[in-house]
Amino acid sequence: MFFNNIIGQSVVKEKLMLSVQHNRVSHAQLFLGPEGNGSLALALAYAQFINCEKKLENDSCGKCSSCIKAQKMIHPDIHFSFPVFKLKTGSENPALSSDFSKQWREAVVANPYQNLNDWLEFISSDNKQGNISAEECRVMIHKLSLNTYESKHKVMIIWLAEYLRKEGNILLKLLEEPPANTLLILIAENREQVLNTILSRCQIIAIPRIDDNDLLDDLMMKHNLNLEAANKILRQSQGNYREALRLIVNTEEDEPEILKRWMRLLIDKKSSVELVKWVEEISRAGREKQKQFLRYTLEFIRECIVMHYSGEAISNLYDEEKKMAAYLLQRLKTEEWKIIDERIEQSHYHIERNASPKILFMNLSLQIQNIISAKKLSLAS
Numbered sequence: 046m047f048f049n050n051i052i053g054q055s056v057v058k059e060k061l062m063l064s065v066q067h068n069r070v071s072h073a074q075l076f077l078g079p080e081g082n083g084s085l086a087l088a089l090a091y092a093q094f095i096n097c098e099k100k101l102e103n104d105s106c107g108k109c110s111s112c113i114k115a116q117k118m119i120h121p122d123i124h125f126s127f128p129v130f131k132l133k134t135g136s137e138n139p140a141l142s143s144d145f146s147k148q149w150r151e152a153v154v155a156n157p158y159q160n161l162n163d164w165l166e167f168i169s170s171d172n173k174q175g176n177i178s179a180e181e182c183r184v185m186i187h188k189l190s191l192n193t194y195e196s197k198h199k200v201m202i203i204w205l206a207e208y209l210r211k212e213g214n215i216l217l218k219l220l221e222e223p224p225a226n227t228l229l230i231l232i233a234e235n236r237e238q239v240l241n242t243i244l245s246r247c248q249i250i251a252i253p254r255i256d257d258n259d260l261l262d263d264l265m266m267k268h269n270l271n272l273e274a275a276n277k278i279l280r281q282s283q284g285n286y287r288e289a290l291r292l293i294v295n296t297e298e299d300e301p302e303i304l305k306r307w308m309r310l311l312i313d314k315k316s317s318v319e320l321v322k323w324v325e326e327i328s329r330a331g332r333e334k335q336k337q338f339l340r341y342t343l344e345f346i347r348e349c350i351v352m353h354y355s356g357e358a359i360s361n362l363y364d365e366e367k368k369m370a371a372y373l374l375q376r377l378k379t380e381e382w383k384i385i386d387e388r389i390e391q392s393h394y395h396i397e398r399n400a401s402p403k404i405l406f407m408n409l410s411l412q413i414q415n416i417i418s419a420k421k422l423s424l425a426s
Contacts (some may be wrong), residue, residue: 046071046086046089046090046093046106046115046116047093047103047105047107048061048062048087048094048103048105049103050086050090051083051086051087051090052083052259052286053255053256053259053260054082054087054252054253054259055084055250056102058090060250061075061090061091061250061280062094062104064098065095066100070095070228071247071248072227072228073220073223073228073229073246073248074228074230074247074248074250075206075239075243075244075247075248075249075250076088076231076232076233076250077233077234077239077249077250077251077252078234078237078251078252078253078254079234079244079254079284079285080160080234080287080288081160081217081255081282081284081285081287081288081289082252082253082254082255082284082285083158083252083287085153085157085158085202085204085232086158086206086250087252087357088230088232089157089202090104091230092115092120092123092202092228093111093112093115093116093123094121094201094231095198096111096120096122096123096197097109097112098111098112100108103244104144113165114312115218118149118154119150121194121195122194122195122198123200123202124185124188124189124199124200124201124202124203124354125142125146125149125201125202125203125204126142126181126185126203127142127145127149127164127175127177127203127204127205128161128164128175128176128177128204128205128208129142129144129145129176129181130174130176131173139178139179139180140177140178140181141178141180141181141184141421142177142181142184143184144291145168145229148167148168151167152164152167152168153164156287156290156399158286159287160199160287161175161205162332162333163287175208176208177203177205177206177210177211177212177213179212179215180210181212182209182212182213182215182216183211185189185201185203185216185219186215189223189224189227189229193226197226198226198227198228199224199227200228200229201228201229201230201251202230202232204232205232205233205234206231206232206233206239206243207233207234207238207239207242209239209243210240213242214240214242216243217242217243217246217267217334220243223376231247234414252283254283255285255286256284257279257284260279260282260284260286260289260368261275261276261279264278264289264293266294270293278293279291280344281344281377283340283344287342288337291333292337300338300341300342301366301369303327303338304338304341304345304369305369307323308369308373310323310410311410311413311417312417324407324410325403325404325408326403327406328402328403328406331395332399332402335396335402335406336397338397339392339393339396343389343390345366346357346372346386348366349373349374349382349384350379350383352367353374353375353382353402373417375418377416381416381417384416385417388412388413389409392405392409
């Protein structure tokens with residue numbers, strides 16, 4: 046992986062390259078930031094750059110033996126650890142990353158911006174939960190205790206360090222006193238879920254969401270989207286490149302129409318039967334589509350709040366969305382929009398954690414209905 050292939054993140058790239066050029070590489074670093082920001086891609090490029098035999102000023106050479114192996118993810122001194130599950134139910138053998146090394150290479154080469162659900166689906170987890178086991182931690186310690194095979198540095202990339210859980214305490218001595226020329230790169234999306242004992246032993250590198258201009262350029266140049274289509278995906282993905290890729294593939298989805306129908310049903314209390322049907326339909330849609338719908342709804346609500354404070358002129362909504370937003374804004378207070386925003390964000394959180402979609406969407410519908418029905422609204426068709 047080359048730094049030049051990573052979308053945006055110019056400040057982080059420069060910081061990482063300068064740390065190598067000035068010989069100031071911290072032995073334990075935590076790349077921390079939201080999903081789809083390119084943290085794994087940055088870790089791959091960083092590991093390749095560190096061991097490159099003929100470094101360029103702003104990237105690895107790509108031609109030396111070390112770079113060629115790193116690009117294929119077969120470098121003997123670059124190791125990986127990531128959430129996995131037991132291959133056989135009831136087996137006494139712990140789940141290890143090495144059991145999935147071939148699939149890991151294929152998945153990451155295809156999409157280094159993947160999230161945990163993508164990875165578990167790729168290896169056909171059948172709804173099993175991934176984790177990084179205590180035995181996996183011991184294997185990491187053993188691997189890093191060995192001499193390097195051909196490069197100066199040994200690198201261990203731990204993807205989604207949140208899944209170390211309490212077993213991560215096994216790595217504390219390694220994080221404090223690693224062998225010479227050893228670099229541990231931990232990647233995490235949720236700071237609150239990373240052990241404090243690990244946080245305190247790592248240099249934290251904040252990886253922000255991808256800048257809008259950088260993402261827009263990529264969507265138009267690499268994916269050949271026109272400006273309007275690229276802007277729509279940009280707005281919905283919110284700097285998450287993994288989500289942008291999903292939206293490109295699923296352009297047939299029409300979240301505005303789904304939302305408009307939902308709002309009508311919530312406003313008209315007499316449509317309880319139709320509301321139940323809507324809940325059943327969205328429950329059958331699949332978890333990824335449910336998450337996308339909730340993200341779109343959150344985005345719509347936040348644009349409504351922007352319109353309330355700043356006017357329609359700076360709104361990112363399209364014409365049909367603006368009509369619905371303008372109608373609702375005349376009748377709902379900002380505080381009520383904020384409550385609805387909180388309810389939907391909580392629902393998105395629980396959907397990600399495998400809550401029952403039928404119960405969740407019905408509960409959410411009733412909560413929002415209680416807020417808006419008192420206003421006696423009627424949404425124009």
